[in-house]
Amino acid sequence: VISLTLLGIYCPHEGVDVEARERFFDELNGATTSYSKAGPVLACGDLNTHLKYRYAEESAFFGPHLFDCQGPPAVQTVDTNRDLLAQYCSATGMAVKNTFLHKSTHQQITFYDRRCHTPMGAFDPRWHRQLDLLLCSSDYLQMVHDIVSRPDIRVGPTTHHLQIAKLHIPIRKTEAQPKKKRGKIPWDLWQDREVKTQIERQLQVALSIPRAAA
Numbered sequence: 273v274i275s276l277t278l279l280g281i282y283c284p285h286e287g288v289d290v291e292a293r294e295r296f297f298d299e300l301n302g303a304t305t306s307y308s309k310a311g312p313v314l315a316c317g318d319l320n321t322h323l324k325y326r327y328a329e330e331s332a333f334f335g336p337h338l339f340d341c342q343g344p345p346a347v348q349t350v351d352t353n354r355d356l357l358a359q360y361c362s363a364t365g366m367a368v369k370n371t372f373l374h375k376s377t378h379q380q381i382t383f384y385d386r387r388c389h390t391p392m393g394a395f396d397p398r399w400h401r402q403l404d405l406l407l408c409s410s411d412y413l414q415m416v417h418d419i420v421s422r423p424d425i426r427v428g429p430t431t432h433h434l435q436i437a438k439l440h441i442p443i444r445k446t447e448a449q450p451k452k453k454r455g456k457i458p459w460d461l462w463q464d465r466e467v468k469t470q471i472e473r474q475l476q477v478a479l480s481i482p483r484a485a486a
Contacts, residue, residue, distance in 0.1 A: 274442060275311035279303060283353055285320040290351045297360045304364045312412035315366070318383075318432065319405045321353035323371060332410065333361035335371035339380040339402035366407045369416045369437075379421050383432050391423040391433065404435050415440055 281300060284293050300315065307313050324342040326334040349355055361367060370380070381400045384391045388399035408416050422434040 276441060277307040277313045279315040281315050281317035283319045286353055293353060293356055297356045301360055301364055304366060308409060312409045312415060315407040318403050319357060320403055321357055323354060330358055333367040337371050337374050340397050365410045367410045367413055369406045369408045370419055373419060382421055382435060386431060404432055406437055
């Protein structure tokens with residue numbers, strides 16, 4: 273049986289000091305490293321980041337299917353949530369499963385701004401985001417079969433869409449242990465008077481039963 277760990281996470285938005293956001297990823301790194309010793313780790317939630325591009329060296333953890341894909345900035349950054357997420361994935365062997373699934377733009381959207389008035393409206397890069405991501409141990413990336421966004425299902429007043437992940441969890445088959453055969457005493461042995469006498473003596477000693485006079 274495989275031990276599967278599921279972590280619910282929330283990353284502070286980029287208006288928060290970088291020290292607080294670095295502390296979040298440090299704590300997530302520690303939890304991931306600890307729990308991954310027992311089996312695959314999944315971390316899902318609001319990462320408050322925009323994965324609009326990737327560098328060649330990031331292809332192991334950022335897949336080719338990026339939301340609202342754009343080229344990298346003219347000046348490379350190091351302290352955005354995207355940068356911190358890349359550093360975390362590189363250090364822990366985690367990957368963003370969403371970016372490895374070929375999805376329509378509407379299925380990539382996980383958040384809408386209230387200014388667009390409806391969660392079901394046409395895509396507008398000003399109001400729609402992919403903030404909620406599912407991170408998975410790279411060795412078990414195929415375990416996450418699909419991720420479905422459900423803007424038609426509202427849970428309370430949130431502006432985030434319900435996300436449904438479909439998992440194929442591997443189970444290690446335990447090999448059946450061969451049954452031990454019980455030894456049998458041949459029937460003709462019971463007919464041997466000497467053997468019967470020896471068994472009688474052993475039972476009398478074990479049970480402390482005085483032997484009857486012959």
